[in-house]
Amino acid sequence: MMAPAYAPEMPARLAEAAFRLFSDRGIRDVNMEAIAAGAGVTKGSLYWHYRSKDELIRAACSHYYREWHRRTRAALAGEADALRRLDKVVRLSVRDCLLDEGNRVFTLEVFALSLKDSAVREGWRQFFDAVREFYVGLVEDARAAGRIRCDDPGRAVGLMLSAMEGFKLRALFEPGLCAPESERAIGDELLGILGADSGTVTIPQGMENTEEIWRLG
Amino acid sequence: MMAPAYAPEMPARLAEAAFRLFSDRGIRDVNMEAIAAGAGVTKGSLYWHYRSKDELIRAACSHYYREWHRRTRAALAGEADALRRLDKVVRLSVRDCLLDEGNRVFTLEVFALSLKDSAVREGWRQFFDAVREFYVGLVEDARAAGRIRCDDPGRAVGLMLSAMEGFKLRALFEPGLCAPESERAIGDELLGILGADSGTVTIPQGMENTEEIWRLG
DNA sequence: ACACGACCATACTGATAAGTATGGTAACGG
């Protein structure tokens, strides 16, 4: 390949390739050569942009954070109703974080890595904290608008996020748990934890089908 | 070291050493030599008892399953009241699975490994299924005895187990979440999901201290 | 006494992959 004098997009391309490959085959089973190839270059270029694999992993995580924020902003664009905002964000998280197997692989691998790499751990701590604060704000808005009943938003959000992470993990052993047909029911369950039970939720562009039975496992 | 002609306890000793080291330093950062040394032998002996590292990891998992069953049986010995049985098992799980950092490290590492090793994954699937069935039985008993209100035990247990796994994960980034002083509150939260709210739970050998405030994060 | 099998230790092999050394090429300033 040619060597253009300036390639300002290459760091992002490499981080994106790393994220994609990590999501597909895990972190340890993807070597630097494969990541470089995934971005259309070789190791020489990769190590020019990133000092080490750890640094590249952190960049892949940052890519993940940015994607989450971007998609969340996009989902909320033009939506003013507090309950519908909450509904949209929860269902977006279900679709993008729970139902997508690549996402489950990536996060699980990163979490295992966090046991050792304190920089990665700190990054996710901040991200989780931001997500938590964001959800708490949405819940408080919906409560202030009288759309949900929730005594303790902080506690409810904590429990909801724990349940979401737990579903992700359990899906590893019970693939049916996060199958596409469960999308609706999981969203209902999580919203229920936040005090927005199925009956009171204003469902966006959907007709209510109450015959849908959801049983875990 | 001597070479006694018979060492029938050596496989168990090696599996236990593996479990202990994995819980402390993770799986991939513990090599076969360290495991052998942890059991007081060397690689030669280890490979005589186990064909590969994967086989040893499976043995460490089996050790974990057995320990769980043993402790659960011990906790329930002589307890006949349905609600107290449920209470004891949940609080045992909180203490042994959530509050113990070694346990969190071991399970997270094994889950990441399960992405690749289908035998390990299948083992945990069976274990989780057994645990789930066991909890459902306890919940149904407590409901039949009129001690809790729970419309759908299967769904409630699934949600409770998800929340428990989620707490384990989140503790990695928020160490205070699974701190010793949270033990009581986490148990209350999980029992609440099962329909046994704090007010109706018969607390074993404890006085109720209602001034304990628990907020996630 | 001796052979044999269970058990264990030491030394080695081979593969993988992170990281490095080095040289090449394209754009741009002077």
Add this chain to the structure above:
DNA sequence: CCGTTACCATACTTATCAGTATGGTCGTGT
């Protein structure tokens, strides 16, 4: 036109570790 810098490719070094080869020792049956 030339040097410099940014960017990229290839070849190499090196460390780690799972797994193997081999030989030694202890107990036991005969």
